[in-house]
Amino acid sequence: MDLAATIRHQLTNVIDPELGLNIVELGMVGEIDVSQQGHATISVALTTAACPLRSQIEEDVRRAIVSLVGVTEVTISIGQLDAEAKATLMNIARKAAQSDAPVTSIPLRTRILGIASGKGGVGKSSITVNVGVALARKGFTVGILDADIWGFSVPRLLGLDGPVEAHDKKMVPKKLHVGDGELRVLSMGFLAEEDQAIMWRGLILNRAVQQFIEDAHWDDIDYLLIDLPPGTGDVQMGLARLLPRTELLIVTTPPLAAQQVAARAADMARKGNLRVAGVIENMSAFTCEHGETYALFGSGGGERLAASLGVPLLGSIPLDPSVVAGGDLGQPVAGGDTPLSAAFDQLATTIAEDVAPLRDVTGCSARMIESLELALKESER
Numbered sequence: 001m002d003l004a005a006t007i008r009h010q011l012t013n014v015i016d017p018e019l020g021l022n023i024v025e026l027g028m029v030g031e032i033d034v035s036q037q038g039h040a041t042i043s044v045a046l047t048t049a050a051c052p053l054r055s056q057i058e059e060d061v062r063r064a065i066v067s068l069v070g071v072t073e074v075t076i077s078i079g080q081l082d083a084e085a086k087a088t089l090m091n092i093a094r095k096a097a098q099s100d101a102p103v104t105s106i107p108l109r110t111r112i113l114g115i116a117s118g119k120g121g122v123g124k125s126s127i128t129v130n131v132g133v134a135l136a137r138k139g140f141t142v143g144i145l146d147a148d149i150w151g152f153s154v155p156r157l158l159g160l161d162g163p164v165e166a167h168d169k170k171m172v173p174k175k176l177h178v179g180d181g182e183l184r185v186l187s188m189g190f191l192a193e194e195d196q197a198i199m200w201r202g203l204i205l206n207r208a209v210q211q212f213i214e215d216a217h218w219d220d221i222d223y224l225l226i227d228l229p230p231g232t233g234d235v236q237m238g239l240a241r242l243l244p245r246t247e248l249l250i251v252t253t254p255p256l257a258a259q260q261v262a263a264r265a266a267d268m269a270r271k272g273n274l275r276v277a278g279v280i281e282n283m284s285a286f287t288c289e290h291g292e293t294y295a296l297f298g299s300g301g302g303e304r305l306a307a308s309l310g311v312p313l314l315g316s317i318p319l320d321p322s323v324v325a326g327g328d329l330g331q332p333v334a335g336g337d338t339p340l341s342a343a344f345d346q347l348a349t350t351i352a353e354d355v356a357p358l359r360d361v362t363g364c365s366a367r368m369i370e371s372l373e374l375a376l377k378e379s380e381r
Contacts, residue, residue: 014057045078113226122251158176172216249351250276
């Protein structure tokens with residue numbers, strides 16, 4: 001396979017954020033020229049040159065190929081699909097919508113972020129809850145879906161309990177006002193006792209998560225944070241089908257072993273055509289009351305993982321006992337005036353401004369969702 005063909009194949013890992021399909025399959029990748037010196041010039045056509053997701057797609061293309069052996073420089077030429085190419089894209093998207101995309105109440109503008117880890121014990125649920133609180137304090141309406149069916153802990157961390165109410169035969173997430181914003185939460189913990197074992201296998205697990213996604217009122221939320229179970233199991237694979245526009249944030253700790261395990265979660269996400277948006281390092285340096293800082297679990301794991309994946313390190317959360325104490329009391333630490341709270345606030349700012357900013361997507365790839373919905377309704381008649 002020559003280098004141009006290798007580049008085209010590599011670009012199948014770049015996912016259109018709204019349609020959840022790769023840009024090669026959608027016909028958005030045009031000519032690929034590679035000079036003898038390894039300078040790659042790639043033509044990428046969008047449905048509109050003013051697409052608000054242009055910068056994200058362009059950056060994803062660059063990251064996908066910059067590390068390829070033989071590529072020394074990358075130039076990306078952004079254009080616009082012609083009418084025939086748009087019609088072809090619509091046909092592909094329509095087929096995908098008919099076969100894969102379930103109907104949900106999640107708005108198209110909602111940014112969906114899966115919080116994932118390669119293994120348990122890295123503080124993934126604490127990260128999910130505190131990031132959710134920090135985003136809500138900025139005025140956003142944030143949904144939190146606890147998809148860790150076996151090991152649910154979000155209700156405890158937020159001081160919430162069941163039962164879940166229903167309206168129009170759909171579950172109503174529990175609401176928690178935070179600053180100028182709001183959290184809306186669903187968890188298996190609202191349906192089962194805290195010490196009750198959930199002895200379910202793959203298909204039932206997936207069905208439970210599917211119900212939390214499809215059979216719930218997620219209207220008018222800005223962000224949906226999904227606390228995924230650790231590892232690379234059935235729920236993660238099901239999420240790629242249920243919500244193909246999900247973007248993953250990978251949580252790791254500083255040790256090399258944790259970094260290598262977390263890389264598996266990223267690899268599985270990409271194989272399922274989910275975009276990995278960044279890495280969060282948890283339990284980094286510990287600062288004692290005397291001001292001395294100790295790297296109890298080592299250092300550099302988050303940076304190494306981010307570099308190996310070609311994604312940004314979004315933040316490092318220090319090791320602090322107050323995270324555990326706050327979780328036990330159902331009082332998240334985000335929102336206080338401590339350095340730890342400031343770290344979560346900065347992480348939320350990075351997510352809201354750089355990683356997953358809210359955009360008007362009416363003219364972009366979601367541009368055509370209304371048409372897709374109409375097509376689906378027509379096909380059902």
